[in-house]
Amino acid sequence: MIDKNSPLPIYYQIQEMIRKKIETGEWNPGDMLPSERIFSEDFDVSRMTVRQAVTELANEGVLMREKGKGTFVAEPKIEQPLQGLTSFTEDMKARGLEPGSTLIQYQLRTAPRKAAEALQIKPETKVYEIKRVRLADDVPMAYETTFINRELAGDIPEDVENRSIYSFLEQEKGVKIVDGEQTFEASLANTEEAERLAIEEGAPVLLIQRITYLEDGSPLEYVKSAYRGDRYKFTINMPR
Amino acid sequence: MIDKNSPLPIYYQIQEMIRKKIETGEWNPGDMLPSERIFSEDFDVSRMTVRQAVTELANEGVLMREKGKGTFVAEPKIEQPLQGLTSFTEDMKARGLEPGSTLIQYQLRTAPRKAAEALQIKPETKVYEIKRVRLADDVPMAYETTFINRELAGDIPEDVENRSIYSFLEQEKGVKIVDGEQTFEASLANTEEAERLAIEEGAPVLLIQRITYLEDGSPLEYVKSAYRGDRYKFTINMPR
DNA sequence: TAACATTAATGGTATAGACAACTATATTTC
DNA sequence: GAAATATAGTTGTCTATACCATTAATGTTA
Numbered sequence A, B: 001m002i003d004k005n006s007p008l009p010i011y012y013q014i015q016e017m018i019r020k021k022i023e024t025g026e027w028n029p030g031d032m033l034p035s036e037r038i039f040s041e042d043f044d045v046s047r048m049t050v051r052q053a054v055t056e057l058a059n060e061g062v063l064m065r066e067k068g069k070g071t072f073v074a075e076p077k078i079e080q081p082l083q084g085l086t087s088f089t090e091d092m093k094a095r096g097l098e099p100g101s102t103l104i105q106y107q108l109r110t111a112p113r114k115a116a117e118a119l120q121i122k123p124e125t126k127v128y129e130i131k132r133v134r135l136a137d138d139v140p141m142a143y144e145t146t147f148i149n150r151e152l153a154g155d156i157p158e159d160v161e162n163r164s165i166y167s168f169l170e171q172e173k174g175v176k177i178v179d180g181e182q183t184f185e186a187s188l189a190n191t192e193e194a195e196r197l198a199i200e201e202g203a204p205v206l207l208i209q210r211i212t213y214l215e216d217g218s219p220l221e222y223v224k225s226a227y228r229g230d231r232y233k234f235t236i237n238m239p240r
Numbered sequence C: 001t002a003a004c005a006t007t008a009a010t011g012g013t014a015t016a017g018a019c020a021a022c023t024a025t026a027t028t029t030c
Numbered sequence D: 001g002a003a004a005t006a007t008a009g010t011t012g013t014c015t016a017t018a019c020c021a022t023t024a025a026t027g028t029t030a
Helices: A010-023 A036-043 A047-060 A088-094 A113-119 A158-162 A165-173 A191-197 B010-023 B036-043 B047-060 B088-094 B113-119 B158-162 B165-173 B191-197
Strands: A063-066 A070-073 A099-110 A126-136 A139-149 A177-188 A204-214 A219-228 A234-239 B063-066 B070-073 B099-110 B126-136 B139-149 B177-188 B204-214 B219-228 B234-239
Touching (some): A010 A047, A088 A139, A113 A139, A113 A219, A139 A191, A191 A219, A204 B204, B088 B126, B113 B126, B139 B191
Antiparallel strands (some): A099 A126, A177 B204, A204 A219, B063 B070, B099 B126, B126 B139, B139 B219
16 A cells, blocks of 8 residues: 555655545544554554654644544534625525615716725726615615726626626626725714614714725725624634 | 743744744845754754754745755745734734733633633633723723633733733743634724723724634634724735 | 542654755866 | 766655653542
């Protein structure tokens, strides 16, 4: 099983062997591996060589080491719940709520100053401005204004209201969104926000601004949202 | 420079030493490190121990190894400014503000319900409760309550007020913090928060709760913070 | 029965050494 | 001068061993 004369390093052979046993289901999540000492005896290699193989797999998260106990096959990674970017649609679904949307405004216009800045474009560039009230189980949850760079996104139909813009862009346009930058700040609802969200003026709102980027780093979209402070809490996991 | 009697592993000490030399600019991107043999002779440790330190840094992308040539300081990663976890101290420094802190309360007590829940411990477990007003250029910025599981963190001196708890735990205790989970929500300042932050009652505050974990996944710390809505904006980058 | 102590097994850290593979430089040879 | 060769220095791989810290099971004692 291990070929000491192979040009491939021994630790690499062991590593791939372990990987295979897990992939084929011979070893399952939670199973304990043979101890490093047993391993080294069976293959007649040094324990340090075994460790080199196991260490790399442990770093990758394929294996879990526990001092005094043993080394185990790791559970397959649970999706990072709200890790990276999620659209409002996905976000609400994940919370078990039915997402909805009411279109307030939809127009193609020249970029206002803040949007041009965020999207790194000249103010005369055309952008879509889409204002929507976002609903969760038919209750207003957020008031959202989106600016999308038309040069990058192409034409967007007016009926986006009930669809996720992200999935539309990815599926129909083949535009890949890779990462984003978000800011969070607390504020009080202004008159417009209060009206759209059916809350009192001066009630707490969570202002979230997001810029999303394409693979090549160009900014595609700038979104300003006001979330109801009494109903919305943003959760995020941050791997180191 | 290397203390063989320290409870911290030698490879970890070397690792942090290298990190420091890079951070302080003593070693710059592209510079070649002393060879592993030179290193091991200088510190009078085994070359394998040096390798253990270097390997981890190479995996992180801090160092670059080239067979036959040497080990070099890697080019700095293209940003992730507020990527993962940052302490208040680091956060403010990154914004060009001078972080400060006023200790309001410091006690060892049994965990209140919410803290016990967050830290996944029994209510009778002892935790540190540390209340601090966090300052930026001597202006109150946040009112923060920290609960730390004493069983995991060990003893914490009372003078943490002017230090980063994270760096204290990492450097003095060898406790490694790997990831965290944060929630953001908007609220209005209650009486206590208003007083501590020198703002009006009912002014907007950004409530941030954070749970940080150790390498093995056990929750170390639960922090509730109220940030002044008028002065603080939280920014985060999310790689996909 | 319950509490404590012992023991064996595990992964974690560290040593001292060896040879291989690769790179750059210096030296020799033509 | 150019090409081949040697040489020294680097990281990569591997061995055999040792002791430590943690864990779980076992045995012992009150």
